[in-house]
Amino acid sequence: MSAPGERSMSVWAAIRTKRMVRSFRDEPLPAELLERIVDAGRHAASSKNQQRWDFIAVQDRARLEALSAVGPYAGHIAGAAAAIALITPDPTRPGASTSIMWDLGLAAENMLLAAWELGIGSCPATVYDQSIAREVLGHPAEVWCGYVLSFGFPADPDDLTRPPKAGGRRPLEEVLHRERW
Amino acid sequence: MSAPGERSMSVWAAIRTKRMVRSFRDEPLPAELLERIVDAGRHAASSKNQQRWDFIAVQDRARLEALSAVGPYAGHIAGAAAAIALITPDPTRPGASTSIMWDLGLAAENMLLAAWELGIGSCPATVYDQSIAREVLGHPAEVWCGYVLSFGFPADPDDLTRPPKAGGRRPLEEVLHRERW
Numbered sequence: 001m002s003a004p005g006e007r008s009m010s011v012w013a014a015i016r017t018k019r020m021v022r023s024f025r026d027e028p029l030p031a032e033l034l035e036r037i038v039d040a041g042r043h044a045a046s047s048k049n050q051q052r053w054d055f056i057a058v059q060d061r062a063r064l065e066a067l068s069a070v071g072p073y074a075g076h077i078a079g080a081a082a083a084i085a086l087i088t089p090d091p092t093r094p095g096a097s098t099s100i101m102w103d104l105g106l107a108a109e110n111m112l113l114a115a116w117e118l119g120i121g122s123c124p125a126t127v128y129d130q131s132i133a134r135e136v137l138g139h140p141a142e143v144w145c146g147y148v149l150s151f152g153f154p155a156d157p158d159d160l161t162r163p164p165k166a167g168g169r170r171p172l173e174e175v176l177h178r179e180r181w
Numbered sequence: 182m183s184a185p186g187e188r189s190m191s192v193w194a195a196i197r198t199k200r201m202v203r204s205f206r207d208e209p210l211p212a213e214l215l216e217r218i219v220d221a222g223r224h225a226a227s228s229k230n231q232q233r234w235d236f237i238a239v240q241d242r243a244r245l246e247a248l249s250a251v252g253p254y255a256g257h258i259a260g261a262a263a264a265i266a267l268i269t270p271d272p273t274r275p276g277a278s279t280s281i282m283w284d285l286g287l288a289a290e291n292m293l294l295a296a297w298e299l300g301i302g303s304c305p306a307t308v309y310d311q312s313i314a315r316e317v318l319g320h321p322a323e324v325w326c327g328y329v330l331s332f333g334f335p336a337d338p339d340d341l342t343r344p345p346k347a348g349g350r351r352p353l354e355e356v357l358h359r360e361r362w
Contacts, residue, residue: 008191008192008193009191009192010189010190010191010192010298011189011190011191011192011195011221011294011295011297011298012189012217012221012295012298014192015221015224015225015291015294015295016224018224018226020226035353035357036193038353038356038357039353040192040193040196041356042350042351042353042356042357043196043197043199043350044196044290045199045201045293045305047307049349051350051351051356053356054356054358054362055356055357055358056358056359056360056361056362057357057358057359057360058360059360060360063360063361087362091279092279098272098273098282098327099282099307100282101279101280101281101282101283101286102282102283102285102286102289102327102328103286104283104286105282105283105284105285105286105287105288105289105290106286106287106289106290106293107286107290108283108286108287109225109286109287109288109290109291109294110196110290110294112226112287113192113196113290113291113294114192114193114196116192117191117192117193124226126228126280136361137361137362138361138362139362140362146279146283147283168230169223169224169232170223170232172216172219172220172223175219175222175223175232175234175235175236176216176219176223176236176238177235177236177237177238178237178238179237179238179239179240179241179244180237180317180318180319181235181237181268181318181319181320181321
């Protein structure tokens with residue numbers, strides 16, 4: 001299912017080796033790889049198959065720089081090869097379902113893993129300032145942008161193969177309960 | 182990175198072929214495969230690396246049956262080989278961050294894809310009745326169970342290889358916007 005020359009990786013290897021990448025090579029992503037990433041998100045299952053999501057792919061440098069002002073930890077967007085802004089109904093409005101962000105997380109992980117398989121690093125940024133996102137992206141008032149994902153080939157290629165830091169995750173014995181809490 | 186005899190699948194193939202499975206073979210999951218699935222969830226990135234999640238793995242048949250009463254679409258849990266209940270801070274309390282369910286979605290997709298790679302089907306169930314979940318699982322008052330994931334070898338092995346239904350997802354051209362909405 002891979003085109004010739006494309007990097008392929010088992011699911012387990014991708015999950016095990018994936019790390020956050022915030023620093024990217026100044027090199028555009030081939031169009032077909034960017035589309036593959038969005039397509040991976042589109043394939044995710046969602047509550048009652050509602051697919052309450054739209055994805056805005058940004059590659060223009062000035063727009064990426066403008067988008068990096070959406071939050072205090074969003075600086076990595078400025079140097080990304082591409083960003084994908086995730087648009088959903090507003091999950092903070094009264095009575096909004098918690099499933100909006102759950103579904104979006106399922107779709108986003110597909111994108112992050114699909115990118116990693118291709119040797120493309122990524123980092124999610126939380127949008128703190130909705131008005132900046134709306135000004136840059138132009139989405140209508142009835143939807144909302146909670147996250148922007150940065151993508152690009154890692155500035156440090158060793159990021160793709162470096163072993164995970166010890167202690168980065170709570171141990172299995174701590175998070176896993178058997179039969180009851 | 183795979184043990185001998187284990188099924189391995191590229192990320193893209195897993196994302197493309199994965200389907201919902203609600204009907205399972207009456208055969209327990211080997212302990213190491215169930216642990217692999219939980220471990221996949223544990224590896225997910227989370228907002229500020231908070232890892233606000235605990236996972237309760239249930240394999241006892243009577244407990245699975247009791248758990249299948251948590252919601253109107255949770256019947257598949259009764260016949261699953263295992264269920265993993267996802268425990269987080271309560272995302273519905275006033276002021277709770279939308280990132281709780283986003284993070285949980287990232288972790289859950291890891292589990293669902295890691296299972297699929299191993300030939301194990303899955304289906305998420307929304308918990309509508311918190312009191313039933315709490316009675317069966319025994320988690321403390323300060324945490325909450327939003328979803329239970331069912332896992333098992335598919336009753337119909339063709340589920341693992343059947344091509345996706347046409348029209349099941351919004352087309353790429355509809356969900357993907359370029360540069361601006």
